[in-house]
Amino acid sequence: MEVVRSIFSCWFSSSSRRSNRLWSSGASDKNKAMVEQLQRYGVIKSTKVAEVMETIDRGLFVPPGGSPYFDSPMSIGYNATISAPHMHAACLELLEDHLQPGMRVLDVGSGTGYLTACFALMVGPEGRAVGVEHIPELVASSTENIKKSAAAPQLDDGSLSIHIADGREGWPELAPYDSIHVGAAAPQIPEALIEQLKPGGRMVIPVGTVFQELKVVDKKPDGSVSVRDETSVRYVPLTSKDAQLHSD
Ligand code: SAH
Numbered sequence: 619m620e621v622v623r624s625i626f627s628c629w630f631s632s633s634s635r636r637s638n639r640l641w642s643s644g645a646s647d648k649n650k651a652m653v654e655q656l657q658r659y660g661v662i663k664s665t666k667v668a669e670v671m672e673t674i675d676r677g678l679f680v681p682p683g684g685s686p687y688f689d690s691p692m693s694i695g696y697n698a699t700i701s702a703p704h705m706h707a708a709c710l711e712l713l714e715d716h717l718q719p720g721m722r723v724l725d726v727g728s729g730t731g732y733l734t735a736c737f738a739l740m741v742g743p744e745g746r747a748v749g750v751e752h753i754p755e756l757v758a759s760s761t762e763n764i765k766k767s768a769a770a771p772q773l774d775d776g777s778l779s780i781h782i783a784d785g786r787e788g789w790p791e792l793a794p795y796d797s798i799h800v801g802a803a804a805p806q807i808p809e810a811l812i813e814q815l816k817p818g819g820r821m822v823i824p825v826g827t828v829f830q831e832l833k834v835v836d837k838k839p840d841g842s843v844s845v846r847d848e849t850s851v852r853y854v855p856l857t858s859k860d861a862q863l864h865s866d
Contacts (some may be wrong), residue, residue, distance in 0.1 A: 621642075648687045661707045678767050682694050700731075709733065713822060716742055716819055716820045721809065723737045723747050727802040730756070734760070735767050735769035737797070743771070749778075749781065750789050754782050784858070784859075786804070787810050792816075796819045798814065800856060801854055803830045803852075815835070818839050830851050
């Protein structure tokens, strides 16, 4: 989905391939090794983010035949991709203060459901993690993925839900949100998402078409909004379902 810090990605992929050969053990060890690499490289700094990424096995979310523990985006069909592990980690780090137990988080373009599951663990059963995805088949498969993961109890207790909708409109029923993550690049920041951000809340959103920047949008307690660029990225577009399905 995105090409960012490409030197790091190449380094990580080859080093991860080496460690995958050394690891003859199971998926959870490979997932742990992936998290440790991200910690060593300084992408993951927070213990909480590391714990959550260790607890949610990325292997459950990547379609068969993929390489879930390589630091690379992977195709998930429907002209969509699961983001690379370092992007998931970077977004969790950026949002951590706004993913405290009991908080509300909206994941726009939830795709495989991986990050929505991580968000659910961060905010806990007393919080609310809401995924919005416009491809019904991805909503169905992401729900199945989550059922196999450590976030399954939160699907049952209703603190995690995934909805079929156009994410450019957000999910007003459960607004306002402490955190909003957008997993696809918008030509500009959708007004509805700014409206649904709680004062004191933060949104992370890739913006742009050919050249994209990951923007960090902070709504201050007085309601004023500040926007800064975090890094250059490459995501699939936040667009209509028709445009996405007929983009090749
Ligand atoms: N964070 C997800 C990213 C998936 S790729 C993951 O790592 O698994 C981006 C997703 O955004 C795709 O699943 C795509 O179908 C979805 N998407 C694009 N435009 C959308 C829109 N307008 N509304 C809802 N989802 C959208």
